[in-house]
Amino acid sequence: MNKIYLMDGAYAELDEWGNLILTAENGIEATDRVILEETSIRILLAYLCRLDAGKQLLRDALGAA
Numbered sequence: 001m002n003k004i005y006l007m008d009g010a011y012a013e014l015d016e017w018g019n020l021i022l023t024a025e026n027g028i029e030a031t032d033r034v035i036l037e038e039t040s041i042r043i044l045l046a047y048l049c050r051l052d053a054g055k056q057l058l059r060d061a062l063g064a065a
């Protein structure tokens with residue numbers, strides 16, 4: 001899958017099962033990894049929607065997509 005750079009050494013990609021894989025990298029290797037399954041992604045998005053700043057971030061991100 002294709003990784004996208006999120007800033008500050010963080011990357012995101014989807015695996016073949018639809019999991020979101022977030023990695024922290026130091027330029028040589030991935031030093032940390034978090035795998036979010038669909039349910040976790042939905043919970044995270046719901047959390048962001050409850051926050052005023054999160055709502056604006058989602059609006060900006062969706063407008064840019």
